[in-house]
Amino acid sequence: MTKKMFKNYMVNFAVVSIIFVILSLMMSGGILSKYYQGIIIFILINIILASSLNLVTGFLGQLTLGHAGFMAVGAYASALTSIVLKSIISDLPLLLVSLFVGGVSAGVVGIIIGIPALRLRGDYLAIITLGFGEVIRVIINNIEITGGAQGLTGIPRIASFKYAYWIAVVVILVLYRLTHSKQGRAIKSIREDEVAAEAVGVRTTYYKVLGFAIAAAFAGVGGGLYAHYIAFLDPNTFNFMRSVEILVIVVLGGMGSLTGTIVAATILTILPEALRGFAEFRMLLYSFMLILMMLFRPQGLFGTGEFKWQGIYDRTLKLRKALMNREKKEAVDGSTRGE
Amino acid sequence: MLFLQQLINGLSVGSIYALIALGYTMVYGIIKLINFAHGEIMMAGAYIAFLLAVNTNLPFVFVLVIAMVLSAVIGVVVEIIAYRPLRKAPRISVLITAIGVSFFLQNLALVLFKADPKIMPELINKSPITIGPLQVGTVTLTTLFLSIIFMIALDLFVKRTKPGKAMRAVSEDKEASILMGINVNRTISMTFAIGSALGALGGVLYAVMYTQVFPTLGVLPGLKAFVAAVFGGIGLIPGAVLGGFVIGMIETFTKAYLSTQWSDAIVFGLLIIVLLVKPTGILGKNQKEKV
Amino acid sequence: MLKVENIDVYYDKIHAIKDVSFTVKQGEVVTLIGANGAGKTTILKTISKILEPTRGVVLFEGEPLSKLLPHQLVYLGMAHVPEGRRVFAQMTVKENLEMGAYIRKDKSSMKADYDQIFTYFPRLKERMNQPSGTLSGGEQQMLAIGRALMSKPKLLLLDEPSMGLAPLLVKEIFNIVQTIKKQGTTILLVEQNANQALQVADRAYVLETGKIIKSGNAIELLEDDSVKKAYLGG
């Protein structure tokens, strides 16, 4: 069994490395211009943000609307760290240290918010996290060290593709491993039925806070990468709409599917760029496509499943069956069925 | 005196939040959907009223009623196209669709009307009523009056009438509702119609009060109404109104006596504290789930 | 009164009901018995149009149901006590009963029906203004039955009405079945308690993994060895 898993890991590692090498070669060979590099970096940042939110929303089953708040904490904390340290240490360690600081700060804030907030459920939690996101912005606006509304400049621009890529890989790996462990099962059980989870001995509060804190920390890392790519921060970047954008990626990809998140982050980051040609109709089309995608796949692109190599074959079979079934179902009027 | 004037200011803000929160809570109460597009229905209502006011010389009441009816139609159409196919889907997927609809309507308005705010004609005579040194806007009084009237009417409707009870039944269990002979789709459409008409009413009054109509008009009041509805106890009709007034008051008094720079943080901070003490909002019942 | 002809029902890929046909005549009590997962609930749901068959038709008083919307069946005189009770949790006991009478217009005669239900289930009267979600399991079951009776149906579909009820009440339920049968209501009964179900029923169908494998007179089936062995715990 472990042998099979080991093989699986090697395959995944090889694939991840090959993708990296191909992309790198295309970049240095000029096939992928800096324009595309920029987009790819934003995709990677969105992957980090959305997969971390997926831990809370998809795996833990808690709706939060303030993820941009954690991103902000991480972005500012890491930016300030690197501004202070940039003359002392070189790029890679500087980036790592500041991302670490960003992640830890966001994680700590996540714990502070999480302990009281997670006593609430559903839409009440959504409101609290929304409020938290707004409060963070007010704080950033009103204190000196962040530069307030004027924003923060002087951040070294050191988040290149290669760093962003491997950091995203690590984040996904950690999340994957976490969700496929005893802790991950506990987290999922809370999503399924909190009362039952407690009744079989799951320390629900602990796992909720754990999930929340890890998600917050990774959002902080995502924010830190963003800060070191854009090299300028202001509070408006982290508004409510940013939280919503991240949530949309999670749901479109499939709640509880990291692969889905990766695919959805890619699609939703490219989409607005791809629609540039439509000028003023761009955002109209974007929202229209968003609605279509949700109507077409309400459970998200990947549902709760993950992409597996051996699954490709099964999947094609399933797809054929599903199509046949859809035809069948169409004969049935599904409009008035219960949940 | 200053205090009294601030109280009136708070009432003015609160009444509009309350009115908008009513429509919000109505839809939420029945289909448990945080209808992000509610703000955009408000916006649609405001634009309709604007177009009518500029191009015709119908009296205010007619403008209002037409805007409400047309917005109700928009709300129902949105429900049929974008939410109905998702009846069986996870709740959060519908939420995302609602966000999509909200973006869509905003961008549609942007393409149709451009971003710069249009000036809403003074549909109600806005010269304030002066009581001693105090000033009360007529719009405020209208809003206040309407929000209370609609609160009572809706509450009675939902609690006492057959269609109202059908709505509550549908909100709890669609399948069982069918078994009672309730037409689920029609009931939900009706909910959207009422919610959207109320949204439009709020939108028009909002636009009149703040003189402008623009594509993102509904975003802030929509968000505030959502917060107000939760604050008061979401799904509860009197809760929405109470929540609206409380938020309006808190906002005004923080700005007046604490800090304008920090007011948003203070308002949300208070909200968080209230919810932690009373997790289901001010009027919500702390009913433990029976297992 | 009710005629089910060659229906097939699927849950996505699961073929739950396979070519099932049966009839229920006016005034009869017919029972469906079968192990867990045999498809009894699925059949009842199909009859009340919560599910749609992929093949076959259901006729109610000669009319194919495919033309109707699900909620319209209630107006034709069908009522369904669903599996799992499905009471409206936030609504009080009284409101739940009112929902049962949703389609009725004769306010005046409804009073007597409430009283009737409260004599069947005195508990419900005690709990009249309690949100039904906080009722005990058995109390909810009583409410679900009472609610269905409030519509004064011509055809009553009962999905395991005795589930979760105390022995005394189980007896009561079967008494009720007999009483309303006498009043002219036709009943399709699904029960785990096959023994008692067969005692009150006129006819029965035995269901196994989505197929009808046996049918006949209830008394005869009660004596049938294979039925005894599989369903009567004998």
Place this chain on the structure above:
Amino acid sequence: SKSEADGIIKLGVIGPMTGDYSMYGTAVAEGAKLAAKEINAAGGINGSDIQIVDYDSKGDKTEAVNAYNRLRDQDGIVGLVGGTFSGETLAIKEIAIGDNMPVLTPTATHSDVTLSAPNVFRACYTDPYQGATAAVFASEQLSAKTAAVLYNIEDAYSDGLAVAFNEKFKALGTVTDFEGYTTKDADFKAVLTKIAAKDPDVIFLPDYVAKVGVILSQIKELGIDVVAIGGDGWDGIEVDYKDVAEGHYFANHYAKTDETKVVQDFIKAYEAEYSKSPSALAALGYDSTYIMAQAIKTAGSNDATKIIDALAKTNSDYVTGHITFDANGDPVKSISIIQIVNGEHKLAAKVSGQ
């Protein structure tokens, strides 16, 4: 580069073309396109036509960066007339420095935009300069002793002006209240009631028209008697708010009533092209394109370093005044203080130099 091959010189414009602030990006783009049209009609530069490529940023920094990268890589622009907002310009800045891209922002007023960036210039004046000028004007020309400030805490422009005004006015008189609000706010009655209680001589309202219009309406509604002063964000206030803006002052890049030929020619051309009257942002977009074109002409090629050198030596009359750049790349030009009188602009003062 690509554009040289087509015999076309491409200039990029970035700004919000969709979303809440689309009027600003659109105005800049329209100004720029008008200038390009005129330049091409007059024979282009160095034998090539110029073409404006404008991309939407929604005012979002991520989008702005993507747009900039695309302009550079896909379109091969020679210079950038943008971004429109300070935030997006700052987000582009570091990349542009790396690219040695000639950047002339028409409208980004944040003081850091040109800081330690030899390739970045701007056509507008900075926030601190404008804020301080408004304070001096209030004190010296309006003889104000007390002033209140009400600004948008979430907006860098508003914040920049407010802080500068506050600093400066404190030295000249008393600031009675320094209050903030957020972009989303629509109701200012609470804070206005509070400010009115201290009865200041002037109130400084540094924000854009849409917000200022609402604030001025509520000032009127509450019956507060105070003179309001604003910055260039007020440009266009007379269109929708002439009643509530009557008698108030604001700083601007040019006065429509300015009799100078460049100004009047521009207004006529713009009205002919777009059948509406130009905003200050359109004027700045127009000027920036001319400045950039002139620099390319002077450079005699599309070589970035030469163009940047030429930009630094700009010294000419434009719609928004006579422009030369200081060492930072900020313009040294006059500020027009405009009063709304009978719903029209009236040049109240022209404050020149630093």
Place this chain on the structure above:
Amino acid sequence: MALLEASNISIQFGGLKAVDQFNLQVNDNELVGLIGPNGAGKTTIFNMLTGVYLPSGGDIVLDGKSIVGKKPYEIVKMGASRTFQNIRLFKELTVLDNIKIAYHHDLHYSTLSSILRLPSYWKYEKIAQESCLEFLDLFDMRDYAETLAKNLPYGKQRKLEIARALATKPKILMLDEPAAGMNPHETQELMETISLIRKNFNIAILLIEHDMSLVMGICEKIVVLDYGRVIAEGTAEETKNNKDVIRVYLGE
């Protein structure tokens, strides 16, 4: 000393005294039945014994320690676990995962070992996999290991819930109407399962049930409840013939 002892516990909802001065003793390895009319307060007692509701008075002692005020998961850890009257499985998870979630007491590895996939992770996950499959074997459900819980037939869902409760390794198992919705044949099987559990796990069981064949067939002691109060207590034989019990519960 009794394994579980509830003394004088009460609770009310609004004005309603759902449980009133209730006393109960369950000894090691004893099988006690709790019966009574609908709404008598049986489930409510379970809820108090497992920490879902806080009793308004009285004390509950499990294995020598008071559990009043403890969180449900703490009580599980102390050795009491339960099933629910309305089945509450982790519906979207597999049968095996349902068991694994409950089977966490023997899995000693930290979050860090999960993330770094340290040897302890592999070791204990292997244990989890094997033990939980064995567990399913015991219930004859190994074939369903990878099935999603929601797709199980009703009877199997009940069984899974019992298996899940057992996987927490309790000293006392509380079953709330496990036979509801089962036919006589399945009830028979359930009875065997329960006997099997007692044999293999050597634990006490507290059972709520309306199916008299089950209760009378296997319970050593039966407590009868009505309107929140104990009205009778004794062996099956004694209860069956108790006048009050017949009147309020069994019927003639």
